[in-house]
Amino acid sequence: MQHKINLLDFSEQGLREWLAQIDQPAFRAPQLIHWLHQQFEDNFDKMLNLPKAFRGWLTENTCIHQLPIQHEHISQDGTIKWLLTVDETNAVEMVYIPELTRGTLCVSSQVGCALDCSFCSTGKQGFNRNLSCGEIIGQLRLANIRLKQLYPNRIKPITNVVMMGMGEPLTNEKPVTTALKLMIDDNAYGLAYRRVTVSTSGVVPAMLRLKENMPQIALAVSLHAPNNALRNELVPINLKYPLEKLMAVCAEYYAGQTKRQITYEYVMLKGVNDTIEHAKELAKLLKKAPGKINLIPFNPFKNSQYQTSDRHQILAFQQYLRDEYVTTIRTTRGDDISAACGQLVGDVNDRTRRIKIFQDYK
Ligand code: SAH
Numbered sequence: 001m002q003h004k005i006n007l008l009d010f011s012e013q014g015l016r017e018w019l020a021q022i023d024q025p026a027f028r029a030p031q032l033i034h035w036l037h038q039q040f041e042d043n044f045d046k047m048l049n050l051p052k053a054f055r056g057w058l059t060e061n062t063c064i065h066q067l068p069i070q071h072e073h074i075s076q077d078g079t080i081k082w083l084l085t086v087d088e089t090n091a092v093e094m095v096y097i098p099e100l101t102r103g104t105l106c107v108s109s110q111v112g113c114a115l116d117c118s119f120c121s122t123g124k125q126g127f128n129r130n131l132s133c134g135e136i137i138g139q140l141r142l143a144n145i146r147l148k149q150l151y152p153n154r155i156k157p158i159t160n161v162v163m164m165g166m167g168e169p170l171t172n173e174k175p176v177t178t179a180l181k182l183m184i185d186d187n188a189y190g191l192a193y194r195r196v197t198v199s200t201s202g203v204v205p206a207m208l209r210l211k212e213n214m215p216q217i218a219l220a221v222s223l224h225a226p227n228n229a230l231r232n233e234l235v236p237i238n239l240k241y242p243l244e245k246l247m248a249v250c251a252e253y254y255a256g257q258t259k260r261q262i263t264y265e266y267v268m269l270k271g272v273n274d275t276i277e278h279a280k281e282l283a284k285l286l287k288k289a290p291g292k293i294n295l296i297p298f299n300p301f302k303n304s305q306y307q308t309s310d311r312h313q314i315l316a317f318q319q320y321l322r323d324e325y326v327t328t329i330r331t332t333r334g335d336d337i338s339a340a341c342g343q344l345v346g347d348v349n350d351r352t353r354r355i356k357i358f359q360d361y362k
């Protein structure tokens with residue numbers, strides 16, 4: 001199957017170019033996109049507006065490949081975590097977070113992550129490989145199909161997508177960008193630009209390219225520290241792209257036409273980055289590129305060296321920043337199934353834990 005061309009790897013424009021190479025008219029591109037990403041059809045023979053001979057050719061030469069579900073865990077609060085099989089030894093995770101007026105899908109971009117942030121379980125697991133576009137957009141496709149089965153009456157179960165699962169999206173730029181294009185394509189998923197968020201730990205050159213190519217996509221920057229010394233320790237990519245460079249790009253985003261705000265993510269680590277002094281330094285740092293601040297209580301995982309900041313400390317930190325910046329505290333969802341930020345591990349070695357979780361929520 002893998003040697004065949006995976007049709008989920010193409011954006012609409014990409015399909016058009018490929019169709020030209022195989023002497024098919026360009027109007028087949030939106031037709032195929034519609035079947036693949038709106039009808040979720042897997043059987044070429046049912047794509048009745050395509051000529052029969054072409055359907056046969058597609059069956060012979062192409063495939064519709066997305067990562068299959070290995071396990072599904074439904075949390076008491078409605079959050080769903082899916083473990084998706086990559087190969088015999090690797091898996092990635094995808095999380096659905098339903099709220100009153102919206103539904104958010106948290107999508108993975110890599111198997112593991114090479115950037116090794118000291119507080120992140122995905123980083124601690126190491127890096128295996130990049131996901132292809134088909135494997136990334138396939139997550140949104142699969143979630144749509146599965147949610148329709150689970151909740152047939154929900155009209156639009158997924159309104160938002162955040163690239164906040166496993167991996168650093170901006171070190172897997174091309175497949176991620178193609179998948180983003182499909183997310184906002186009206187013939188495919190038709191999500192509003194501002195409802196699709198790329199979260200990055202600060203891969204500066206790729207941030208600049210994203211700004212050029214897709215300026216309206218929402219951006220979240222994982223800051224976590226207000227000075228280089230501390231950020232070098234927590235987010236090692238800071239050694240390559242220090243705060244001066246990162247904040248300069250953020251200022252460019254801020255000054256861009258759309259004037260939309262960046263969200264700064266800041267994990268709250270007890271006794272490490274959570275004092276009022278840090279809050280003061282942070283307030284100063286963001287002066288040139290103001291944005292919304294999202295404080296994330298640290299989510300512990302096995303063998304993690306940190307503790308979550310005390311609640312009163314998080315509130316005091318928020319209180320200090322609030323005068324100048326909208327500052328929210330992220331509520332942890334899906335805690336009971338380890339679906340929260342930074343808890344996504346996806347490896348298949350720790351079976352005992354996984355089987356237990358699965359039994360609890362089956
Ligand atoms: N690689 C990207 C996106 C994936 S991580 C990034 O770093 O932005 C999504 C968010 O979860 C990031 O803000 C990340 O810093 C945060 N995070 C990672 N580990 C965490 C943990 N253990 N507790 C809370 N947040 C965590």
Ligand code: SF4
Nearest residue numbers: 113116117120123201
């Ligand atoms: Fe990678 Fe993001 Fe985790 Fe850092 S926080 S290791 S960049 S997934």
